[in-house]
Amino acid sequence: MANAPKSALIVGASRGLGLGLVETFLQRGWSVTATQRSPSKGLSAIASDALDVETADIDDDASVAALHDRLSGRHFDLVFVVAGVATQAHDPLHEVPREVAAQVYLTNAISPVRFAETFRDTLAPGGLLAFMSSVLGSVALNESGGWENYRASKAALNTLVRSFALRHAEDGFATVLMHPGWVRTEMGGQEADLDIATSVTGMADAIEARLGQGGCVYIDYKGETLAW
Ligand SMILES: NC(=O)c1ccc[n+]([C@@H]2O[C@H](COP(=O)([O-])OP(=O)(O)OC[C@H]3O[C@@H](n4cnc5c(N)ncnc54)[C@H](OP(=O)(O)O)[C@@H]3O)[C@@H](O)[C@H]2O)c1
Structure with missing residues (x-):
């Protein structure tokens, strides 16, 4: 269908940036599937036939698999894994309990890529898989320190996504x-x-500009390339 609306799956949309992305893509005429972990006041306040609200926890493989089953047969122009945590982000690494540091790594680096592996078959031809990283994930640009464990988790996300992208370089x-x-x-x-x-608004502009293009890029909300 020539005039079919673009479609997005926004993962981790209960509040903050995920919720803002849902509102922005709906305003732009996209149909949006948004995930929450528990009922979100922000999502329930949106009155739109173009919004489908689902439930998933990216740290829970069974929850991700169940979401994939529920969305069977659907195709998205954009799958955007926004979910992330910053537990004890201000503490130096040695003051963060090992299990807390590991959980931040699981949620910010491992779970998004596992989610992508499960959901890559839902991408429409020429589709885009986006991950919410951070400039703090840049090793080259770390000249101020701080946010040590969080930085490492986003640097790990960047590295894992590059490997994922190379593994799927021929997959469209x-x-x-x-x-x-x-x-x-x-x-x-x-x-x-x-x-x-x-x-x-900046992120949606940058994403719309990249639809149909290939590769793996690390960019900011203005569409500008960041150093790895
Ligand atoms: N704000 C910034 O300045 C900034 C800068 C750089 C990068 N980021 C990144 O942007 C993303 C969104 O951040 P934000 O500022 O919007 O933070 P936020 O307001 O704290 O929102 C975090 C979102 O992630 C969801 N989430 C957390 N763990 C999840 C899980 N295991 N499964 C599914 N959803 C989960 C939360 O759901 P619940 O409501 O259920 O907790 C919430 O929707 C994060 O990846 C963050 O690292 C933010």
Whole structure:
């Protein structure tokens, strides 16, 4: 169908940037499937026939498999894994209990790529798999320190996504690692530079510009390339 709306699966959309991306893509005429872990006030406040709300926890393989079953036969132009955590992000690594550090790594690096592996067959031809990274995941740009374990988890995400993208280089989809800017959300805090609307508008522009293109890029919400 020439005029079929574009479709997105936004994973981790209960609040913050994920919720903002849902609202932005709906405003742009996309149909959106959004996931939450538990009932989200933000998602339930959106009145749109183009929104489908699902439940999934990316750390739970059975939950991800069940979501994949429920969405069987659906195809998305964009699958965007937004979910992430920043537990004890301000503490130096040696002060973060091992199990906390490991959980941040699981949620921010392992689970998004496992989710992508399960959901890559839902991508429409020329589709895009996007992952919410951070400039803090850049090894080259780490000149201020801080956020040690979180940085490492996003650097690991970047590395794992590059390997995933190379493994699937012939499979007809592209990958994007996105830095949303420093944004005023529960994670970003109220001192952050950007409001959610500015970040998600920029990210949606950058994603729409990359649809149909190949490769694996690490870019920010302005579409500018970041150093690995
Ligand atoms: N804000 C910034 O300045 C900034 C900068 C760079 C990168 N980022 C990245 O952007 C993404 C979104 O951040 P945010 O600022 O919007 O944070 P946020 O307001 O804390 O939202 C985090 C989202 O991730 C979801 N989530 C966490 N663990 C999950 C899991 N295991 N399964 C499914 N969903 C899960 C949360 O769901 P619940 O509501 O159920 O907890 C929530 O929807 C994260 O990956 C973050 O690292 C943010």
